Each structure stands twice: as structure tokens, then as C-alpha cells.
Amino acid sequence: MAGESVMDFSSVMFRHKVPAPKWYNPFKKQRGAGIAALDLTLQSGQIVGLVGTNGAGKTTLLRMMSGVLPIESGNVSTKGTIISDQELRKRVGFMPEHVRWSGQETVEQTLVEFALLRGCSKDSALEILGIIGLKNRASSALDSLSQGMRQRLSLGIALLGTPDVLVLDEPFNGMDPVAIDAFKRLLQSLARKGIAIVISSHHLFELDQLIDTLALLHRGQLVAHGTTTSIQERLGFEQLTEVCLDSELPSKLMKNLEVLEQSTTDAAHHMILQSVPDNLLKNIVDSGIGVITWREIQPSLIELLCAATGLDRQSIGMDVENSAWLPMRKIQEEEE
Numbered sequence: 001m002a003g004e005s006v007m008d009f010s011s012v013m014f015r016h017k018v019p020a021p022k023w024y025n026p027f028k029k030q031r032g033a034g035i036a037a038l039d040l041t042l043q044s045g046q047i048v049g050l051v052g053t054n055g056a057g058k059t060t061l062l063r064m065m066s067g068v069l070p071i072e073s074g075n076v077s078t079k080g081t082i083i084s085d086q087e088l089r090k091r092v093g094f095m096p097e098h099v100r101w102s103g104q105e106t107v108e109q110t111l112v113e114f115a116l117l118r119g120c121s122k123d124s125a126l127e128i129l130g131i132i133g134l135k136n137r138a139s140s141a142l143d144s145l146s147q148g149m150r151q152r153l154s155l156g157i158a159l160l161g162t163p164d165v166l167v168l169d170e171p172f173n174g175m176d177p178v179a180i181d182a183f184k185r186l187l188q189s190l191a192r193k194g195i196a197i198v199i200s201s202h203h204l205f206e207l208d209q210l211i212d213t214l215a216l217l218h219r220g221q222l223v224a225h226g227t228t229t230s231i232q233e234r235l236g237f238e239q240l241t242e243v244c245l246d247s248e249l250p251s252k253l254m255k256n257l258e259v260l261e262q263s264t265t266d267a268a269h270h271m272i273l274q275s276v277p278d279n280l281l282k283n284i285v286d287s288g289i290g291v292i293t294w295r296e297i298q299p300s301l302i303e304l305l306c307a308a309t310g311l312d313r314q315s316i317g318m319d320v321e322n323s324a325w326l327p328m329r330k331i332q333e334e335e336e
Contacts, residue, residue, distance in 0.1 A: 003044035005079070006164045006196050007091070011037045012074035014064050035061050036220045037074065042165055042196040047187065049211035050200040051301055053311070057220040058200040059097065059169055065198065066094035066167045078164075093158030097169040101142040101150045108138040111156055118160045125160065132156040133186065148179030155186070166190065166197045172206055184210050204301040214301065218309045228304065235307045237299050241276045244293035245269045245284065253283055260303065268292055 018032035035057050042048065052058050063069040067089035075082045083091070101110070108129065115125035129135045132152045137145070145153065151171055158166055168187075172180050184206065191197055191212075198215075201207045214231060216224040224231045240260070248269045249257075257280075261272040284291060299307075306312060 003046075003194065005041050006044045007042045008077045009038060009040045009042075009065065010075050010077065011039060012064060012071045012076065013037055014060060014069050014072050016060070033057065034220055035064060038220075038222050040215065040222060040225065042198065044164070044194045044196055045191050046213060047191050047197045047199065047211045048213050048215055049207045049301070050198055050215050050217060051204065051207070051305055052217035053305075053309070056217045058217055060220070061217065062094070062167045062169050062198065062200055065165070066092045068094060090161060091163055092165045092167055093160070093163035095151075095154045095158040095166070095168045095171060097173060099150065099154045101145060101153055103143060104141045106139050106141060107134050107145070107149075107153060110142065110153065111160075114157050115160050120160050124162075128156045128159050131159065131190075133182070146179070147174040148176070148183065151175060151179075151183060152186070155183075159190075164196065166195055168197065168199045168201075170201055171199060172201055172203045180206055208301050214304070216305055216308045218305075223308045224304075228298070228301070231304055231308075232299055235304065237274075237303070237307065239274075239276075240297050240299055240303070241273045242293060242295050242297050243271045243273055243291075245271075246290035246292060249284070249289065250287065253280070253287065272297070 013034070013036055015031035015034040017029040020028050020030040022028050033055070038061065050058050050061065060069065064071055065088075067085050070085060076088055077083060078091075108126070111125045111129060112122050115122060126138075129138055132155055134149060134152055134156065137149060142150075142153075151174075155166075155168070155171070158168075166187075171183065171187075175183065180203070187197055187199075187210065199207065199211070208228070213226055214224070214228050215222055216231070224234070226234075246268060248264060256277075258274040259271055260274055261270075263270050281291070281294060
């Protein structure tokens with residue numbers, strides 16, 4: 001459950017420097033893609049899902065939010081007071097995507113070393129071991145940890161110093177379903193303690209079951225932010241219907257249907273439809289086609305992202321955004 005505002009990002013911007021060599025200056029660089037004039041408010045106890053295509057700027061934004069990358073323009077504030085980059089790094093815990101924990105050093109030794117680097121006590125590090133569920137593996141070598149345990153250790157490092165905000169970049173990578181479920185429950189328990197959490201993940205199904213609000217990022221711009229229901233309404237989404245039949249529909253029934261997704265096997269024909277005509281089900285039954293499944297469903301994060309960006313499902317999953325920035329129409333943010 002979201003509470004009061006803990007951090008406000010106002011018109012924040014960062015542009016990566018990319019090579020632009022000239023004959024007179026082979027080392028010349030120019031400003032490339034990044035984050036453009038982005039506004040985002042984080043509330044205590046709220047879990048925000050950050051979704052976008054490959055190259056949309058998700059990792060760049062998370063690094064800006066955690067103070068790893070500088071904010072070139074705009075500001076970050078708490079209750080109206082602007083905070084510095086140094087203060088931002090103290091108040092935000094960052095869990096990067098790739099941390100290769102290895103060696104014979106134990107979990108406890110690793111956590112204590114990072115605690116000392118952050119100016120925290122040894123006792124606080126040992127307390128975090130219990131929070132992340134690694135207390136019984138405190139004396140285990142890093143080489144012996146499973147991927148799920150390694151991710152928990154990364155989360156524990158991010159929790160040092162009792163941050164107000166947790167920023168997680170692809171935290172479910174490499175985890176099996178059991179480990180993902182346990183990790184999600186751990187994040188929910190942290191949110192209940194009042195920590196604001198921002199998660200970027202390509203595991204859209206897992207994200208959909210976890211988040212309170214959704215932030216859609218495209219070409220470095222936040223094109224929508226709010227609950228999935230509010231974004232769905234502002235995008236003009238109508239109710240989706242999942243239909244599974246024992247054979248394909250004849251062309252006369254397919255005419256004028258808005259088919260978002262379809263697949264066919266020897267046993268069934270599956271479709272996701274939008275704006276289903278009132279008489280469609282009756283016409284299908286009258287035509288002698290067997291109805292295996294007919295149910296209303298909510299649009300997935302993929303459909304919402306497609307609608308917000310104008311891309312199709314294949315592009316959302318496969319294409320990498322180029323560095324060209326085009327003005328995007330923002331969807332009005334929801335006031336939580």
C-alpha cells in the first residue's frame with residue numbers, strides 16, 4: 001500500500017556520450033540517447049514496475065535514481081527539499097543486474113565488508129542476513145550459492161544503510177520459479193515496511209503480479225505512469241476476450257474482428273480479441289464450431305506497452321531502440 005511521497009524526480013535528464021569522430025578531432029563525442037526531462041514521484045511502500053523495450057533507457061534511469069550516473073539537469077527532492085547526488089546515494093539502495101559473486105569468502109564476510117564501506121555497523125549487516133533469508137548460509141562460500149541466493153545477497157548489499165528507496169535492475173534473472181516466488185514475497189515484505197521499490201524486469205508476468213503502479217519508458221521518456229487499470233483506461237483499452245475453439249473461424253466471422261494474438265494447433269485455435277461483437281458467441285455456436293474457452297481477461301503489460309508506444313508485439317520483444325529521439329505524447333500521470 002502506497003503512503004506519503006519519499007522522493008520526487010523533476011525533469012531529470014542524462015545523455016550518454018557517443019563517439020562522433022572528425023578528421024581534426026578523432027576523439028570527439030556528442031550527446032546520444034539517455035533520459036529526457038523525466039518526472040516521477042515515489043511513495044513509501046509502493047512497488048513500481050519499470051517496463052520498456054531493449055534500449056529504452058531503463059538501466060540508465062535506475063543508475064540515475066541511485067546516484068551512479070549524474071543528473072545533468074532537473075533535480076531530486078524530498079518533501080520539497082532538493083537533495084544532492086551524495087545524499088541520493090545514501091538514501092537509495094541499488095541492486096545492479098549483473099553481480100558475479102564468486103570465491104571462498106563467506107556470505108557474512110562479504111556483507112560485513114560492504115557494511116564497513118557504507119559506514120554501517122557489523123550488527124546491522126548481520127541483521128540484514130536474517131531479513132534476506134541467508135542467516136543459515138552466513139558461513140557458506142560465495143562459490144556455493146545458487147543464483148537465487150546470489151540475488152538475495154545483492155539485495156542485502158542494497159539494503160545496507162536502511163535506504164528509503166530500493167532500485168532493482170532485472171532481479172529475477174537466472175532464477176527458477178520457486179526462487180522467483182520467494183524473492184517476490186521478500187520484496188512485498190520490504191514494501192510493507194515502507195520502502196519504495198522500483199523494479200525493471202523482462203519477466204513481465206512476474207512483474208504484473210507484483211507491482212502497485214506501472215511506469216512505461218520509451219526512447220528515454222516516461223510515456224505513462226499509474227496503476228495498470230488507470231493506464232488501460234487512458235489508452236482507451238476495451239475488455240479483452242480469450243477465445244479457444246476446436247477449429248478456425250470462417251472468414252465471414254473473422255471479418256472486422258480485432259485480433260491481438262492468435263495461434264493454431266491440431267487440437268485448438270486460440271485468439272485474444274478486442275471489442276467483441278455482442279452476437280459473436282451465438283454466431284460461432286450456430287456455425288457448429290465447438291467453444292473450448294471463452295473468458296474476459298485484462299490486457300497484459302505487453303499490450304499496454306504496445307498501445308503506449310505504437311509498436312507491435314514482435315518489436316516489443318525483439319527490437320533494440322535506436323538513439324534517435326522523437327517527441328512522444330505523454331499520457332497524463334495519475335495522482336496517487
